[in-house]
Amino acid sequence: MFTLLLIEDDESLYREIRERLEQWSFSVHGIDDFSKVIERFSEVKPDLVIIDIQLPKYDGFHWCRMIRNHSTVPIIFLSSRDHPTDMVMSMQLGADDFVQKPFHFDVLVAKIQALLRRAYNYTADSQTLQTWYGAKIDYEKYTVSNEHGEITLTKNEMFILKQLLQHKNKTLSRDELIKALWDDERFISDNTLTVNVNRLRKRLEEIDLGKHIHTKVGQGYMAMEEVY
Known part of the structure; x- marks a missing residue:
């Protein structure tokens, strides 16, 4: 830190x-x-x-x-x-x-x-592991695993997931996501963002996590997490 x-x-x-x-x-x-x-x-x-x-x-x-x-x-x-x-x-x-x-x-x-x-020599990706709804997320290996199995994400899918998890329970606008991707030299268009988010959600559905990524119509996307 x-x-x-x-x-x-x-x-x-x-x-x-x-x-x-x-x-x-x-x-x-x-x-x-x-x-x-x-x-x-x-x-x-x-x-x-x-x-x-x-x-x-x-x-x-x-x-x-x-x-x-x-x-x-x-x-x-x-x-x-x-x-x-x-x-x-x-x-x-x-x-x-x-x-x-x-x-x-x-x-x-x-x-x-x-x-x-x-x-x-700092990178924003210096955090390598995170847990979310009991799943282990490995940012270096691009994997998400829990009791239902393990999936491997593309670099863009993992980058989007990490951005959403850094703002859990808050809406991240499409513009903010696109800008973050461009700042990280991952050049992506508005239409490509939609494809990547939909693909990310489908991959997460394989291990029962897709329901925790919400689309806020006209606003953006949100990664939900229970607050205790």
Whole structure:
């Protein structure tokens, strides 16, 4: 699990970003005292930092400069301002990327994963095993097995299943699935997505799991799981 430090003073936005990133198995920490960012940085020891430009006490540029005096950790700037000089300044201070608010959350995740890959040889597929309704899913072998048997999925089918399981009990839109596939260099069209999802569901039906993949008409798809 990678540790992220989110330096954001908008509490509602902070909570939203933290909740979404935690769904991707990131450990997210925030700032309580914006005059002690470096102390918090030293305490958390993050693998990546996300900084808003407009902050109380000192702006994000100041804290980026201070962090760079201590570390080469990847840094992403967030900003609601649209001045080109903000992006130039952030890069000159040593930031690795810049995200303009408002942003699509998948864009932020893709940028985080890209920076982690470059910095730590991380891959989003680093999790190899998972259980779901008593079935064992092996992402490396592309297999799903339970008491009813074992099936082997194609790479696209397994990728789609993993995306759905990372958002269990929540609808994942068709656009989000297609974008995730494209970001992973699995080039797929809208029609091909339908074929892949239908094929995935039929394969899962062989071991009595197909009923747990739901189609939300006009919205997308959802992997269900019981909540205890």
